[in-house]
Amino acid sequence: MPRSASARVRTPGSRASKALPREPVVPQVTVAATPLVDAAAPVLALPVAPADGGGGSPRPGPGTREVEHAFGVSVADEIALAKAKGEPGEVVELPVSDEGRAAEVLFLVGVGDGSDLALRRAGAALARRARARGAVATTVASDAPPTGLRAFVEGLVAAAYRQPRSGLAPEGDGLHEVSLVLPATRRARAEEALGRAVETGRALCRARDLANTPADVAGPVELAAEAARLASVTGLEARVWDEAQLAEGGFGGVLAVGAGSARPPRLVQLSYEPDEGGEPGRRGGRRTPHVVLVGKGIAFDSGGLSLKPREAMVPMKTDMAGGGVVLAVMAALRGLGVRARVTGLVPFAENMIGGASYRPGDVITQYGGTTVEVLNTDAEGRLVLADAMAYADRELAPDVIVDVATLTGAASLGLGRRHGALYATDDALADALLEAGDSSGERLWRMPLEQDYRAALDSPVADIAHVSRDKHVGAGSITAALFLQEFTGGRRWAHLDVAGPARADADEHDVTKGGTGFGTRLLLRWLEGVR
Known part of the structure; x- marks a missing residue:
């Protein structure tokens, strides 16, 4: 077996003046012990719900009377003047002043039907409007159940995110402090939901930071080093294979994809054992479920010899978004108290053009011996996955494997940019992931593993072709999933093709432009429920 190589993280291509992102910057969110009007924040925010079904006016929520008394305003009149409806994410801004108070502006924030989705959007809208003022105190989620409070804070933290910058230009101000004003009877119960929301939000921001870092800074070696660093600060075990150890171990897919780059590939394994004591892998006399997460870690994807057009290449620093999600999820497990054993595997490689690049028509041997006919070097992600x-199946004996990858343009053509494609060999697993997607706001749509299409991957020269040989089949996302299924060993498995929602061209609700971190929240929500 390959020995540990976590210390081997330097390469001549590294740039000493640049570095991977610092720890994610997220707002400090606390439960306030003072009334809303006495908060030391320039922004106060009240919730506004739509009119009752029978008609009438939108209804301002907790804190309204004290705000009206302190500042001499009529919130209902301001709502009517702005023609606000209380829809989720709607914000009315009202300047206020009182020499004895810190508040400068009042936001009236629509909360819609008060669902988790509506509150997540309300949190996102508040974060965007309050960003330039630095701090906010709010009663927006004061009446919400713990799930609603968590959704509100997750939306707020997600929308407050700012991409890391390099150079001399200042980063600008950001939202750094949020005070949640809650009734005294609800504060203790809210603390757990708040803690989980912030931990999940931090993980999301970490995944975004990794995806948004330029590829000249975040190559395979640097990303492997970051994985080892995260392990050291979050109580994980780390193992990193260098190129020589990958060759010794028979990881032909990772080596082939990375062969054309001056920066060698790496394979990272992070291992988490829950804080339960006793024998590793067992809890209370019962075997602990073992989950393996696999993330696509293509640091940059030029397409290789099957070269991408320039426009398609520009966002390809985010082609390691799935790998970034896995690293971010692994780093958050202990903070969330996840009870399952979890192993994260991320193969990092750069798909470039060089004298050693793999070619269309090559036959490569994957880990475990399966031979693969290469027909398109721009379908590299499935080879490293x-x-x-195959390593997870043969060496780790997991109960379930879940992979996450920006794998196919076909998935985004079929589902757009708001849903990830879900493939699964087990209905209960699929249902659990769908539920986690709905509750976390990262929605999935289940797709069929249509076995009638498997024949399109038959090869005359190898065990399997990695893309369809039959132009009449189409279904590129399905055939990619069918290829991956060949390497699961028949274990329970789910595949998340997130090529659409992993990137965004503009801010929308809790999504920010660039790498979105899609999959982080839903995988954490799912893992919190695995027993």
């Missing part, structure tokens, strides 16, 4: 999944 296949190595990691």
Whole structure:
């Protein structure tokens, strides 16, 4: 077996003047012990719900009377003047002043039907409007159940995110402090939901930071080093294979994809054991479920010899978004008290053009011996994932494997930019992931593993072709999933093709432009429920 190589993280291509992102910057969110009007924040925010079904006016929520008394305003009149409806994410801004108070502006924030989705959007809208003022105190989620409070804070933290910058230009101000004003009877119960929301939000921001870092800074070696660093600060075990150890171990897919780059590939394994004591892998005399997460870690994707057009290449620093999600999820497990054993596997490689690049028509041997006919070097993600999944099956004996990858343009053509494609070999697993997607705001749509299409991957020269040989089949996302299924060993498995929602061209609700971190919240929500 390959020995540990976590210390081997330097490469001649590294740039000493640049570095991977610092720890994610997220607002400090606390439960306030003072009334809303006495908060030391320039922004106060009240919730506004739509009119009752029978008609009438939108209804301002907790804190309204004290705000009206302190500042001499009529919130109902301001709502009517702005023609506000209380829809989720709607914000009315009202300047206020009182020499004895810190508040400068009042936001009236629509909360819609008070659902988790509506509150997540309300939190996102508040964060965007309050960003330039630095701090906010609010009663927006004071009546919400713990799930609603968590959704509100997750939306707020997500929308407050700012991409890391380099150079001399200042980063500008950001939202750094949020005070949640809650009734005294609800504060203790809210603390757990708040803690989980902030931990999840921090993980989301970490995944975004990794995806948004330029590829000249975040190559395979640097990303492997970051994984080892995260392990050291979050209580994980780390193992990193260098290129020589990958060759010794038979990881032909990772090596082939990375062969054309001056920066060598790496394979990262992070291992988490829950804080339960006793024998590793067992809890209370019962075997602990073992989950393996696999993330696509293509640091940059030029397409290789099957070269991408320039426009398609520009966002390809985010082609390691799935790998970034896995690293971010692994780093958050202990903070969330996840009770399952979890192993994260991320194969990092850069798909470039060089004298050693792999070619269309090559036959490569994946980990475990399966031979693969290469037909398109721009379908590289499934080759590195296949190595990691075959290794997981043969060496780690997991109960379930879940991979997450920006795998196919076909998935985004079919589902757009708001849903990830879900493939699964087990209905209960699929249902659990769908539920986690709905509750976390990262929605999935289940797709069929249509076995009638498997024949399109038959190869005359290898065990399997990695893309369809039959132009009449189409279904590129499905055939990619069918290829990956060959390397699961028949274990319970789910595949998340997130090529659409992993990137955004503009801010929308809790999504920010660039790498979105899609999959982080839903995987954490799912893992919190695995027993």
